[in-house]
Amino acid sequence: MISGGLIIQDLREASSGIGRAPAELLALKGAKIVGNFRSNEKSAFEVVNHIQKIGGEAIAIEADVTIKEQVNALVEQAINLLGRAIGTLVEQGTIR
Numbered sequence: 001m002i003s004g005g006l007i008i009q010d011l012r013e014a015s016s017g018i019g020r021a022p023a024e025l026l027a028l029k030g031a032k033i034v035g036n037f038r039s040n041e042k043s044a045f046e047v048v049n050h051i052q053k054i055g056g057e058a059i060a061i062e063a064d065v066t067i068k069e070q071v072n073a074l075v076e077q078a079i080n081l082l083g084r085a086i087g088t089l090v091e092q093g094t095i096r
Contacts, residue, residue: 027056
């Protein structure tokens, strides 16, 4: 059991299942999920809604993880909404 710890997760690939499966599993283990998305809001909220339907706690926040200020704002907003962060999960990286 994760005991309500907050996991910030990149949901850019949520529609393909790459982001969805770990988010759902962590939620079932008790983690609070903050799904990050840059442009695919619909897919991110589909994951959030499903997690909530299975009894988990999840929100989605838009941020471009290649921009430091947006990452800082994402983490701050996530902590303000759900509490202390215990980890992040990123399925893919962006190199500029």
